[in-house]
Amino acid sequence: MMTTRRSLLTPVAAMPVLLLGAPVASAQPFRLPLTPECSGRGERTIANAEGPYFRPNAPLKQDLAAEAEGGARILLGGFVLDESCRPVPNALIEIWHADDRGRYDQRGYRLRGHQFSDARGLWWFSTIIPAAYWSRTRHYHFKVQRPNDRILTTQLYFPGERRNAQDREFDPRLQMRVTTAEGQPLGRFDFVI
Ligand SMILES: [Fe+2]
Numbered sequence: 001m002m003t004t005r006r007s008l009l010t011p012v013a014a015m016p017v018l019l020l021g022a023p024v025a026s027a028q029p030f031r032l033p034l035t036p037e038c039s040g041r042g043e044r045t046i047a048n049a050e051g052p053y054f055r056p057n058a059p060l061k062q063d064l065a066a067e068a069e070g071g072a073r074i075l076l077g078g079f080v081l082d083e084s085c086r087p088v089p090n091a092l093i094e095i096w097h098a099d100d101r102g103r104y105d106q107r108g109y110r111l112r113g114h115q116f117s118d119a120r121g122l123w124w125f126s127t128i129i130p131a132a133y134w135s136r137t138r139h140y141h142f143k144v145q146r147p148n149d150r151i152l153t154t155q156l157y158f159p160g161e162r163r164n165a166q167d168r169e170f171d172p173r174l175q176m177r178v179t180t181a182e183g184q185p186l187g188r189f190d191f192v193i
Helices: 002-020 162-166
Strands: 073-081 092-096 112-116 122-128 139-145 151-157 177-181 184-188
Touching: 092 122, 112 122
Parallel strands: 073 184
Antiparallel strands: 073 122, 092 112, 092 139, 139 151, 177 184
16 A cells, blocks of 8 residues: 555645745745735635534544545645734634535544644645535535634635536635646635634
């Protein structure tokens, strides 16, 4: 299972490079790129429905792809920022989503996990692209919380999905920017809280 082990480890090591477009040296001050999600107008990320499948107490976990039974891998990531586009470190970012057949794990914590943004406000998860299900287009559920602040519950979406237009919960402001880096899809979104 050498291939599997390597494929599990590679996204973790490569993530900062893929996400930021260039290696981030720890000694070098990090320059935050201006993004459509944080235009300087102080617009917070909007809330979106929690849906019926949230389960509390999801574990600390960034590699969700490792436990998926199938599905195409994707790296999700971005920054947590305040309304002045400053990074928010130690923000809780929790994700839960359907698998590649549109199913949620309702007994365990497969494709569920949380992490905390780093000193640069960076967050990321290695996971899979979920299937659409019922009336829903493809989406990820998130909770984002600055320490000791209120919780933002929202969802992120893929641009260009045929079913986006028919999904009542879909909001174009919650679309990720999806690119490919080194053959791996990358979904970028900056949460502004
Ligand atoms: Fe959902």
